[in-house]
Amino acid sequence: MSEMADAIRALSAEKGIDESSVKQTIERMILAAYQKSFGKGYDNCIVKFADDMSEVNVYARKTVVDGVYDPVIEIELEDAQKLAPEAAVHDTLDILLDPKHDFERGAVSVGKQEAHKDLNENSSRKLFDEYKEKIGQIIIGYYQRMHKDNIYVELGKVEGVLPKKYQSPREFYEKNDRIRALVKDVKRLPSGSGIQVILSRTDENFVKSILELEVPEIQDNTIFVKNISREPGYRTKIAVASNKIDVDPVGACVGLKGVRIQNVIRELEGEKIDVLRYDEDPHVFIKNALSPAEVKQVVIKDSEKREALAIVSDENFSIAIGKQGQNVRLANRLCNWSIDVKTEAMVTSEDLTENDTRRAAEELFGGSGNEVYDEILTVAQLPGIDQRVAEILKEAGCDDIEAFVSAYENGSLDNLGGVTKEQLDEVYSIINENVEFEDDEESQQNSDSADEVSEEEYFCPECGEKITPDMTRCPKCGVEFSFEEE
Numbered sequence: 433m434s435e436m437a438d439a440i441r442a443l444s445a446e447k448g449i450d451e452s453s454v455k456q457t458i459e460r461m462i463l464a465a466y467q468k469s470f471g472k473g474y475d476n477c478i479v480k481f482a483d484d485m486s487e488v489n490v491y492a493r494k495t496v497v498d499g500v501y502d503p504v505i506e507i508e509l510e511d512a513q514k515l516a517p518e519a520a521v522h523d524t525l526d527i528l529l530d531p532k533h534d535f536e537r538g539a540v541s542v543g544k545q546e547a548h549k550d551l552n553e554n555s556s557r558k559l560f561d562e563y564k565e566k567i568g569q570i571i572i573g574y575y576q577r578m579h580k581d582n583i584y585v586e587l588g589k590v591e592g593v594l595p596k597k598y599q600s601p602r603e604f605y606e607k608n609d610r611i612r613a614l615v616k617d618v619k620r621l622p623s624g625s626g627i628q629v630i631l632s633r634t635d636e637n638f639v640k641s642i643l644e645l646e647v648p649e650i651q652d653n654t655i656f657v658k659n660i661s662r663e664p665g666y667r668t669k670i671a672v673a674s675n676k677i678d679v680d681p682v683g684a685c686v687g688l689k690g691v692r693i694q695n696v697i698r699e700l701e702g703e704k705i706d707v708l709r710y711d712e713d714p715h716v717f718i719k720n721a722l723s724p725a726e727v728k729q730v731v732i733k734d735s736e737k738r739e740a741l742a743i744v745s746d747e748n749f750s751i752a753i754g755k756q757g758q759n760v761r762l763a764n765r766l767c768n769w770s771i772d773v774k775t776e777a778m779v780t781s782e783d784l785t786e787n788d789t790r791r792a793a794e795e796l797f798g799g800s801g802n803e804v805y806d807e808i809l810t811v812a813q814l815p816g817i818d819q820r821v822a823e824i825l826k827e828a829g830c831d832d833i834e835a836f837v838s839a840y841e842n843g844s845l846d847n848l849g850g851v852t853k854e855q856l857d858e859v860y861s862i863i864n865e866n867v868e869f870e871d872d873e874e875s876q877q878n879s880d881s882a883d884e885v886s887e888e889e890y891f892c893p894e895c896g897e898k899i900t901p902d903m904t905r906c907p908k909c910g911v912e913f914s915f916e917e918e
Contacts, residue, residue, distance in 0.1 A: 455481060457550045462490055462531070464545075469535040470504050478526055491526035556620065559590055560627045563618045570641045571631070575609040585611050590629055598632035601665040602701040612699065614638040634664035642699050643670065646692045647685050655681045658710040661765035665703055667754075669721065669762045671710040677820060677850060682707050715816050718742060718771060721763035725752035728776070732786050738769045741783055749775050811836055814862050821859060824850045833867055836860075 459479045466477040478491040494507040496519050507527065512519040519525060529535075573585035573592050583605060585592040594613060605611065613631035620627055632638060640657050649655040655674050662668040672681040685707045686693045697705055706724070711717040718740055719727040725748045731741040744752045752773045753760050764771050774783065808814060810831045812822040822831065828848055830836045839845045840860050846853070890899050892906040905912050 453554050457554070458488060460550055462488075465531060465535050466490070466492075474504055476505050490529045490531060492529055493524055493526050496521055496523045496525060552626075556626055560618060560620060563590065563615065563627065563629050566615045567617065568637060568641075569615055570612060570638070570645070571615050571629075572610065572612050573631075575605040575607060575611055583611075585613070585631060587629060590627055592629040592631045594631045594633065598630075598634050600633050600701060600703070602703065603633065603665075612642075614641060634662075636660040636662045636668075639668050639670070639696070639700070639705075642696050643685065646687070646695050649674075649679065649681075649684045654679055655684055659766050659768075661762045663758060663762065665701075667704045667706070667758060667762060668700075669706045669708065669766045671708055671717070671721070671766055673710040677824075682709050712819065713816055714740065714767065714769060716818075718763070718767055718769060721766045722752050722759065722771070722773070725759065727752065729784075731784055733772075740769050740771050741779070742771055742773045743776060743779055744773060746775050746777070749773065808867055809833060811859060811863075814859070814866060817859065817862060818855065821851050821855050824848070825859075833863060837863060 458481075462479050463475070463477050467474060476493045478493050480489045480491065482488070492504070494505055494512075496509055496512040497506045498509050498521050500506045500508050507525060509519065509521055512523070512525055515527070516523075516525060571587065571592070573587040576584045576586045576591075578584070581596040583594040583599065585594055592613070594611065598613075598616065611631075611633075613633050614635050614637060615629060616632040616635060617630040618627055619630065637660075639662060640660055643657065644650045647655065650657065654676055655672055658671045658673050660668065660670050670685070672685055674681040674684075684692075693705055693707060697703060708720040708723055711720060714732060715730040718730045719742070722742055722744075725744055727742050727744055727748075729743040731743070733739040733741055742752065751759070754762075760771055760773055810822075810833065811817060811825050812819065812831065814822075825831050825836060825848075828845075830839050830845065836845075836859065840856060845851075845856055848856075890901065891897065892899055892909065895906060895909040897906055897909070899906060
């Protein structure tokens with residue numbers, strides 16, 4: 433049986449099956465051959481392996497009896513004692529078999545068929561588990577053929593298929609062309625003897641994975657890809673953010689002279705890519721998402737329904753909408769907002785009225801506790817404020833509104849690190865739009881006026897002379913009177 437073991441080991445090496453699976457396969461193969469020779473109901477076949485797998489022996493386990501009824505599972509006491517002199521009735525003996533002589537002709541062939549089937553199933557199961565773990569990862573293969581618009585890709589151990597719906601309209605391949613794609617799914621073939629790896633080049637995660645290969649800052653988690661919206665073959669929008677103040681996420685993804693993003697565009701066969709900064713404030717994020725158009729103003733119409741209005745100039749209207757509505761459609765998906773784009777001439781006063789915008793913005797995108805502020809006291813509470821700038825001002829002791837205004841106006845913030853003059857100007861502008869200041873002189877005047885109004889004047893009912901509540905007689909005409917409380 434050593435030749436049989438060698439053959440099975442060679443086959444298992446080809447299929448990549450471990451030793452324990454090899455042993456199980458040999459056992460099942462020999463049992464199939466044994467039952468082919470002696471009958472399917474018999475399971476008294478015993479297979480024993482040498483420690484180094486160099487030899488395999490086959491035994492028939494039989495019970496010692498005095499009068500054999502079934503010679504397949506029983507042995508006569510006299511015959512048993514010839515093999516083992518101490519044997520007694522009811523003992524069991526393992527009788528060595530020689531498959532070449534003891535098995536029927538053709539039984540070994542049946543066993544080999546079972547072995548091949550078993551090995552194929554084990555190989556298929558192992559490959560399935562291996563490629564199941566690769567779902568969502570990039571894999572490289574080579575174009576083999578096309579059938580019914582589906583492209584079949586050679587992946588080495590298995591065959592991949594790139595369905596028509598997962599192909600970019602920009603791409604065309606020839607025999608042996610290199611194809612890089614995302615593992616979308618893994619399926620077992622109907623025959624059960626293999627697997628099929630489903631590939632995609634249109635998935636948004638394909639773009640994300642390609643970008644990760646080009647941008648080390650994404651790999652080390654300095655930069656995060658917050659969201660991607662894509663129309664394969666035409667345009668992709670990528671929103672990125674950084675967890676470090678001094679790292680520009682957009683600049684890092686674009687690279688020096690655009691070399692990083694150009695590598696991604698080249699892989700996508702020239703598909704346009706917009707890399708933009710993610711912002712928790714929907715006003716800012718929607719503005720960024722509609723790039724390359726310049727947006728003058730964003731109005732949140734309904735925060736619960738996530739409806740917003742973007743106002744642009746006439747010359748930016750077609751850019752914001754995009755060809756066949758592509759740009760605004762991608763922006764909608766990127767932000768998860770329904771964005772209506774209008775020019776300044778199209779809007780009315782009603783269009784510019786936000787539906788409790790500031791409160792909704794603070795609830796959705798505000799501080800860690802989603803606080804709603806009745807009175808704005810700090811820079812961080814301002815609607816539409818860059819929270820990174822607010823944090824820098826807080827560290828500098830200028831988070832208080834009045835403290836900031838005072839420092840801004842006397843120029844002491846001009847050399848503050850981490851913020852630009854334009855960002856400070858924007859904070860000052862937002863304060864002027866949202867905060868009302870009352871000076872001390874005006875407050876005192878209002879108080880005096882209130883006191884004067886509260887002092888009521890009285891006049892004599894006869895002559896009209898001015899009198900006071902402590903009088904009982906008019907000093908001019910002498911008429912008597914009295915004051916009564918109502």
